[in-house]
Amino acid sequence: MTTFRFEKFAGVGLLLVIWEIVARYKLLFFLGIIKMEGLAFPPTIPSVAEAFYQDVLDGTMTLSIGYSIFHLLIGLIGAVLLGIPLGILTGWSKRAEYIIDPIIQIIRPIPPLAWIPIAIMMFGLTHQAAGFIIFIGAFFPVVVNTYSGVRGTDRKLVEMAKTLGANEMNLLTKVVLPYSTPMITSGVRISLGVGWMCVVAAEMFGVSKYGLGWKIPYYSNIFMYDHVFAYMLVLGLIGYGMDIIFKRFESWKLRWRETI
Amino acid sequence: MLVIIHLTKKFDGYTALEDVSLEVNDGEFVCILGPSGCGKTTLLRLAAGLDFPTKGELFLDGRRIVGVNNECGFVFQEYVLFPWRTVIGNIEFGPEMKGVRKDERNRIAQHYIDLVGLRGFENNYPHELSGGMKQRVGIARAYANNPKLLLMDEPFGALDAQTRNLMQGELLRIWEKEHISALFVTHSVDEAVYLADRIVVMSARPGTIKEIFNIDIPHPRIRTSQEANLIRDRVLKSLGTEIEHARNK
Numbered sequence: 001m002t003t004f005r006f007e008k009f010a011g012v013g014l015l016l017v018i019w020e021i022v023a024r025y026k027l028l029f030f031l032g033i034i035k036m037e038g039l040a041f042p043p044t045i046p047s048v049a050e051a052f053y054q055d056v057l058d059g060t061m062t063l064s065i066g067y068s069i070f071h072l073l074i075g076l077i078g079a080v081l082l083g084i085p086l087g088i089l090t091g092w093s094k095r096a097e098y099i100i101d102p103i104i105q106i107i108r109p110i111p112p113l114a115w116i117p118i119a120i121m122m123f124g125l126t127h128q129a130a131g132f133i134i135f136i137g138a139f140f141p142v143v144v145n146t147y148s149g150v151r152g153t154d155r156k157l158v159e160m161a162k163t164l165g166a167n168e169m170n171l172l173t174k175v176v177l178p179y180s181t182p183m184i185t186s187g188v189r190i191s192l193g194v195g196w197m198c199v200v201a202a203e204m205f206g207v208s209k210y211g212l213g214w215k216i217p218y219y220s221n222i223f224m225y226d227h228v229f230a231y232m233l234v235l236g237l238i239g240y241g242m243d244i245i246f247k248r249f250e251s252w253k254l255r256w257r258e259t260i
Numbered sequence: 261m262l263v264i265i266h267l268t269k270k271f272d273g274y275t276a277l278e279d280v281s282l283e284v285n286d287g288e289f290v291c292i293l294g295p296s297g298c299g300k301t302t303l304l305r306l307a308a309g310l311d312f313p314t315k316g317e318l319f320l321d322g323r324r325i326v327g328v329n330n331e332c333g334f335v336f337q338e339y340v341l342f343p344w345r346t347v348i349g350n351i352e353f354g355p356e357m358k359g360v361r362k363d364e365r366n367r368i369a370q371h372y373i374d375l376v377g378l379r380g381f382e383n384n385y386p387h388e389l390s391g392g393m394k395q396r397v398g399i400a401r402a403y404a405n406n407p408k409l410l411l412m413d414e415p416f417g418a419l420d421a422q423t424r425n426l427m428q429g430e431l432l433r434i435w436e437k438e439h440i441s442a443l444f445v446t447h448s449v450d451e452a453v454y455l456a457d458r459i460v461v462m463s464a465r466p467g468t469i470k471e472i473f474n475i476d477i478p479h480p481r482i483r484t485s486q487e488a489n490l491i492r493d494r495v496l497k498s499l500g501t502e503i504e505h506a507r508n509k
Contacts, residue, residue: 038507160340163308164405165357166331178344256344258387 020045043226048233051226055215061209065234068199071127071211074136075134075195075202079142080188087184088144092172093108097147112137112198116205124206133202138195149180182254189246196239212238261286261305261441262409267316269302276302279316282460282469287439291446291456293499295506299467300445304411307443308332311495321408326487330354332401333440334484336412339394341386341401348373348382350397354405372400375434392423399431403438410442429456432479449499453492454481461498464506471498 021027023044028034034041043051055061088106090097115136123129153176161175203213212235219227262284263345269277284290292300305311307318309328312357313337318325320332348369355365366499373379376396402410415431416424428451435442446452452459459473473495477487 078364122291147299154340156336156340157342159310159328160342161336161353161357162310162328163330164354164401166353166361167357170357174356175342176344181344256385256387258343 016045037223039223041225043229047226048229051224052230052234055227055230060210060215061230061234064212064215064231065238067127067208067211068203068213068235069206069238071130071202071213072134072192072195072199074127074131075136075138075198076188076191077190078131078135079138079195083139083187083191084146084184087143088150088172088177088180090143091147091150091180094178100187103193104140108140108144110136114131115202116201120205124204127207129176129205130202130207130211130213134195134198137201138191141185141190141194145183145190146180149183149187150176152183153179182257185254189243189250192242192246193239196235196242199235223254261321262443263319264303264307265317265319267303267306268314268319269299269306269311270314277306277309278466278468280467281316284318284441284443287441289435289442289444289455289457290460291444291452291458292460292462292468293446293449293452293495294462294467295464295499295503296467297445298462298464298502299465301413303467304334304413304443306447307409308334308411330357330405331408333400333405333407333410335395335402335410335412335415337417339386339391339398339418340490341394341397343386346383346385347378347389347397351400351404353401355422360403368404369400372404375403375437376400376430390423391419392427395419395427396430399434403434403440407440410440410444412442412444414445414447416451421474424451429480431455436479449492449495450483453488453495454483458496459491461495461502464502473498 019042026037027038028041040047045120052061055064064092086104090100101195102258113135115133119129119132123132153196157175158171166174199211200213200216203211204217204222206214210216212231216228216235219225219231239258262282264280264282267277267280268275280299280303282290292303294300302311305332306313307320307325309325309332312326320329342353348366351369351372352365355368360368370382373382376399377398378393380399381389381393386397389397400417416427419427420467432455444452444455453475456475459475460469461471461473462468463470473491475491477485477491481488
């Protein structure tokens with residue numbers, strides 16, 4: 001899973017080399033893709049490193065990472081706390097599914113960006129507003145996966161539990177939930193990724209002066225692409241790191257599974 | 261013990277069981293043989309209360325069976341173990357549902373783990389076990405719930421021939437220690453002749469009881485003995501015509 005493989009570094013290394021060549025020799029300008037010669041776009045790797053270093057030194061980077069993770073956690077915790085029970089309810093009861101499913105299906109395609117006015121109306125320029133946008137992105141994978149997991153519970157296991165004396169509550173907590181845990185967990189993992197992708201949408205309208213998602217449009221507006229790139233890379237790396245940690249947790253938690 | 265009176269079960273469009281009456285006595289081992297689709301499994305499901313009869317009634321120790329009860333221990337061909345629970349966790353499930361204290365149900369589970377010969381595998385997950393071991397867990401789990409009746413639906417059907425013979429012997433050994441009545445569905449005449457006090461041969465769909473054979477050969481039986489062969493022959497003949505019927509339909 002996260003074993004050391006030469007190829008992993010080779011791919012990234014090649015990409016960095018290409019990036020550096022394109023940046024250093026201003027290939028995008030000479031190819032006519034961008035029009036302004038003076039524009040440092042894409043920025044060179046050293047300049048991005050320099051920008052990163054500067055923002056780490058004055059604390060902007062650290063605070064931004066902290067705020068973004070804070071916003072992510074608000075949204076993700078909300079998504080888990082609401083999404084899992086709702087998924088269980090719709091998966092467990094046909095009637096609940098009839099009532100709730102159409103609502104979910106209508107709201108689901110609305111992109112998190114479209115919720116910004118509502119977030120501002122409801123919460124003002126607060127961390128909750130940012131958390132709400134992330135919640136919108138993270139909520140649906142949790143609900144849908146929980147629903148599928150519950151609905152897909154092996155009928156034989158349920159019957160077996162019944163013959164062993166399980167009541168409705170036992171069936172839910174001792175059979176259906178454990179059975180659905182892999183699906184729910186992968187739903188949460190998708191939510192983690194989607195929620196993190198919503199960080200820019202969640203912070204761009206200015207809930208605070210820090211945040212990875214706030215800094216990217218901010219530096220972009222003042223043409224400081226070296227800083228923009230630094231923040232984009234940090235977003236990418238943290239997202240990747242969180243996914244690795246989550247996968248580790250998942251495979252430990254679900255070690256009862258037969259895996260290939 | 262188990263009394264089945266004029267039992268009929270219809271599903272949409274077909275009759276699975278028709279007018280089946282049968283008694284399983286205390287501590288008796290009854291095998292049910294019949295062609296595929298003759299309602300053997302349906303009969304077990306009705307006895308467990310997992311399905312409701314269309315007509316007729318079932319009684320367990322004088323009480324009518326309505327809905328699922330935890331007095332029947334079900335053992336399925338596909339084991340149906342809880343994959344997220346360890347061996348001991350699976351066996352403890354029944355007592356856990358009854359609210360038995362942790363140390364007590366541990367003791368119960370350990371007793372049956374020893375009985376089925378799974379000592380040392382308490383903390384393994386089902387996917388780490390062989391088919392025979394999985395079914396040992398299945399049997400131990402049924403026993404640990406202290407059932408009045410064991411319902412076994414081709415429990416050894418998925419095992420290879422050698423493991424199967426071994427498990428039949430094991431089952432008898434356990435059954436002699438913990439004398440619980442058993443209703444055992446199988447496709448194998450050999451198995452039935454080796455295990456049963458009585459063999460019930462069912463007819464092709466709709467399933468009715470065609471013939472009942474009493475087997476008085478004492479245990480342990482010798483699979484190739486004269487008497488065993490004689491009974492096997494009679495059972496096979498009885499079953500053969502039904503399999504023929506089932507095929508012609």
